[in-house]
Amino acid sequence: MTRTGVGAGTTVVAADAPAPAAGLPRRRGVELALIVLAVLLSVYGYCAVGLAKLGAVPPGAAGYGAGLGVLALLAHLAVRWRAPCADPLLLPIAVLLNGIGLVLIYRLDLETPGDRASPTQLVWSTVGVGLFIVVVTVLGDHRVLQRYAYVCVVAALALLTLPVLFPPVNGARIWIRVAGFSIQPGEFAKVLLAVFFAAYLAANRTALTYAGRRIWRFTRMQLPTGRVLGPIVAIWLLSVGVLVLERDLGTSLLFFGLFVVMLYVATGRTGWIAVGLLLASLGAVAVGRLEPHVHSRVEDWLHPFASIDAGQGPNQLAQSLFSFAAGGMLGTGLGLGHSVLIGFAAKSDFILATAGEELGLAGLSALFLLYGLLVERGFRAGLSLRDPFGRLLAAGLASIVALQVFVIAGGVTGLIPLTGMAMPFLAQGGSSVVTNWAIVALLIRVSDSARRPYDRTRPEAHGDTGHGTHAEARDDAPPEARPRASDEGLGGGLGAEFGEGLGEARGGGADHTSPHTTSPHTSPHTSRRPG
């Protein structure tokens, strides 16, 4: 975004609307081939574990392969039917990660006869893929979600506060137990919050960018008004609250990180990042001092071998480091490592240690790159979209995956203090798998919009997709400026409804004009600027 001025009334000129991705190949065949490959790789890993641990192909190999294959195929058919233009890499990566996760959990199950987690995980994966299919099928357009922004945030807050009523498990109040299943509601909350952030920021980003009183007379720093600042402080308080009430460093870190990233993407103000980091460090220092659970995590990180020197044996982080080190370059081979020495949480928080030990640096890097690719594809979808909500949503979802991978992988490899968080798709945990499938479903939906040709019924639209249109587009002009046939029914109506729904009546909801309205070339934001 090119900002030419910050004062009121200044025209904002931005020439960064994406080149329309007209007529991108759909590549559904590629997706199918990659899915088959992912399923075969997973079955191969399953057999490798069995051969190493039991000396035979495990009896469930065929069933496991068939189960995973059917799930993947159903997801693929759903994409083919309802999101035919979606990015062909997203689904195969998710299938592969989920498959590897099942293999690793099965592998650890063999060492812990009393605790079998892989069947449960397979059930949850089925639920996750089911949710994926439902989202892809039912949600015709991601902009529908904008309408439910406040529903989302209320639901998210409810889910977050729910575990406080339940007894803590292993020092953290983040689980609730229902009918034998333990659920981590905070996992679902992060998707809902991403939706809310995207909607809120899409609606308020101008205000957040340019509003404000100067803090000091001679600085250029400006604070937004209380109306827009309020929710940010609320989010910060929420994060700290989560941390204090639930002792869940990971979730609070993720929420806040997600919010700061999305705020930056929406406003482009590095000042926000500075404020965010300041608030984060204030919160971190306060909590680190006052909260023993968090404090001990930091101590463990700084001195992973202190417990050995004290004669108490290695702690979990030390065991995890031993695991990674034992893997070396090529790993010990599936089933041949001893990451089970980590003990508690070896299948969840520390699942990556098993990957590191048995697949080595080579396998671990491959896993990281898979996540990297998933994140990159998410951002790419965001770049190709034209509606701010979609762009923010895509960037937010990608950031969730990236932050989560970084926080947990950095934690178990000793890069940063350990936080209880789930490795997307790999770790044992139903809520996590279901949530991540929902994230992939939303990314599929968003990427479908991003890669869909604008309007196949109006050939001139294609002609306009070159630089001419590009130059005309002003600061993320809403996609409705270049209407497309598929949006006419659903999307158009929603845009209008959203304008009322989110309370943007004041500005007339210029960002969300109906599909047939041509966007004014001057910035629509001027009309909504507060003060």
Place this chain on the structure above:
Amino acid sequence: MTRHIRRAAAFCALLLAALLVNAARVQVVRSEAYDGNPANRRAAIARYAQPRGDILVGGVPVTGSRDTGEQLRYERTYLDGPLYAPVTGFASQVYGTTFLEHSGDGVLSGSDPLLASFPLWDDVTRGRPAGGDVVTTLNPRAQRAAFEGLDGRKGAVAAVEPSTGRVLALVSSPSYDPAALSGNDARTERAWARLNGDPDRPMLNRAVRQTYPPGSTFKVVTAAAALDAGVITDLDAATDSPAPYRLPGTRTRLTNEGDGCEDAPLRDAFEWSCNTVFAKLGVDTGLAPMTRTAQAFGFNDLDVRIPFAVAPSTFDTSLDRAQLALSSIGQYNTRATPLQMAMVSAAVADGGQVRTPYLVERTTRRGGATVSTAGSRPSRQAMLPSTARRLRELMTDVVREGTGVNAAIPGAIVGGKTGTAQHGLGNAGIPYAWFVSWAQDVRDMEPRVAVAVVVEDGSARRGDITGGGMAAPIARAVMEAVLD
């Protein structure tokens, strides 16, 4: 917004790069330090993941491995544990290894680089060679004869083959079953506490790790020094030795157990173990020749390994004449392991040569392919061959008609020397009964076995303790077992 999405994506890429760099740091750069951390159980798990190689006696394994199915999977088992404990030692998951289990650990556990067939390939596959076997020089019949001869009394037996230095028997009594220490559970802990708390010290390897005053058996060394130095030229010429003998420079009078030692010739003095004659003989020979001969036999050698370390036997090198007199009859500061005294006896039998003793014949891969063999070993000339010949004569006389008749074996030439060593403050302790000997079948070209036996028996009446009465029969049983 596009630029900021790109920047956010770049930030995520930065996080990814940090993860990759850190993973490389942990898994490659720091991996050796982490692998070597004593708290890292992986080395132990790998070590016990496969059955340990075996220790072979007479071609038959005396050890085994048991699959426990636990994390440290294979546990050591022993056949005839107490019989071979002084040789095998124990291999415990908690308390480490001792003796052959320790010195042969590389081969037995499979970690010895010599076992790797294709070193680079093994690195790639992370395969660990199967544990190899350690083949001992022991003669199982001699070992059993010695063990049964001691019959639980405190004591030790060492037997070597004079012409090679191969250790044929190594017994310490009372013994223990090393299998009790194999595992890592509470029973192992209790066994460890019990064995360490036992006043009889069953884990003490008396044959190689305990030194005793050798008493009269040391007279072999004194005689060799005197003969080599030319102090005695005729075995049957009367010596100028009073009885009792007043130790030079003191008022202490040294006496004999029996009569007839005054001016006795060396042959008689050796036969009847005259303290007075040998004390004076040592003084007459002088400190330097005595020291030289003792050290040539192996005394004061701090580094005897068979391949595990043997406690050094000592002959004090700074003595006044009175101390030299006492040292010459195996008292004062003179101390020897049973293995050392077997070497003394073997040197007499083998023409004066002292062969470096060894217990491991060879090591093999699982399946029998040889990894290493004992090879040629250094030997020393402890005395002139002529001296050795005369000492052989003296020793055979002891068995034929002297104090060692209990060791006589029909159809074999047997030489021996008894000893009753006093010890303790003012010699108040129960004396040790010694017997050193060698034996040669009449059909043999050279002696086949040299034995040293020591018995410390607290239950016997003091007057009954003699080398000839208590130790010689055990030596005879061992020699018979070898000669058969």
